[in-house]
Amino acid sequence: MDIKNYIKSRWNQHAERYDKIPAHGVNSEKDKIAVKEALKEILKEKMRVLDIGCGTGFLSLILAELGCEVVAIDLSENMMEKAKEKAEKFGYNILFKVEDAENLSFEDETFDAVLERHVLWTLPNVERAIKKWTRVLKKRGKLILIESEKKGNTANHHYDEEIAKKLPFGNGVDLEKFEEIAKSCNLTFTTKKLDCEKINLMIICEKL
Template sequence: MENIKDHIKKYWDMRSETYDNSPGHSGLPEVWKKVLYETFGDRKLRILDVGTGTGFLAILLAELGHDVVGIDLSERMLERAKKKADEKGLDIEFMIADAENLPFDDGEFDAVINRHLLWTLPNPQKAINEWSRVIKMGGKVVAIDGRWREKTLEEKIRRTIGQIAILIYERRNPWKIMSIYEKEEINKKLPFYGGSKPENIVNLFKNANLANISVRDLKWIREELNKNYPLLYRIAWKNKTYYLVEGYKIS
């Protein structure tokens, strides 16, 4: 397992250089801030952002007045997150930590959030169990995810078009960098490689003793992004599911 995570860390260290060039990762911050406000309200909370990457959600949450801790396996991702937070004058604690083995006490946070993370985890159930453990009674876990890889000819064509868009607009070679996952066959050890369906995450939440679980459709965010981005992205992202799942710790 540690060898798998070494490869995963290597991948995200490499991705840190161009991660924020992707509109799917850094686009529409004001729209995302509205979603986060609707999710957490205006009461100051202590929130853990798991797999924070370059700090996109952590920064928005801090701007909304929350006390935020952001964790990630990738030191280079965190370096970029810290730099961005410092430039905005935000006091966010960033630290290296494993989403499946959190270095926090039980009930230390009011909420845990993550975005685009579950596909990178060898044991997503263990991770969500941990997220449930570190929130207080009445606290919530929020997962933002989607499904972007299907085994159909149409999807393969769209994925190729998306890779061409990345090559042109993000100026990186998607085939080279993804080989870290596929050459080492790490992808075969990741249950949600390629994304997940909402019902998959709902089941994980239930198994982690989370209750009052709900799913919110966020496909409209992709549609908003598509209004402002090149045709190749619009073709590649068409019909992709995108959603937010939240559940509460009540026992």
């Protein structure tokens, strides 16, 4: 089974109902405010920012609200179409591209910040992904990850057991392992808790 095609297919299927699932937080005003306020402390207006795995646009829209120049990528065309509709509705000029988070096409040192929300658990090659994200960051650029901390050994939702076993962070981020990856990529590493319902861990790294 080709894991990337499987994952892409699953999220294309989820696109129509994704925003209606409360656990995803995309319709929670409380989560939106918590994320927006946290990002305001880190990002400045007109920063060029890459939103990895933008899905239906939760984070992309917040970044645009904050005055950032946003480039948003996702493997799922159907999820991204929903994000495009929202951006057009609110008049935000966001560049959307279909891209694999583990194989970015952008040139080195293109972005002031790279962000993602609840994406690491879907990746079979986390270390490769972090290296690619670091590559496209400018020096002193920020890598900001909004995630959930590891709760167990195996992911038990969205994907079948065979796929879940191939996802290193499939049931949340192992912070010790992630810190090792960050150091190997010449990134600083800090964390903070967000006042969000479920996805409440923010990992903040800086490229040295």
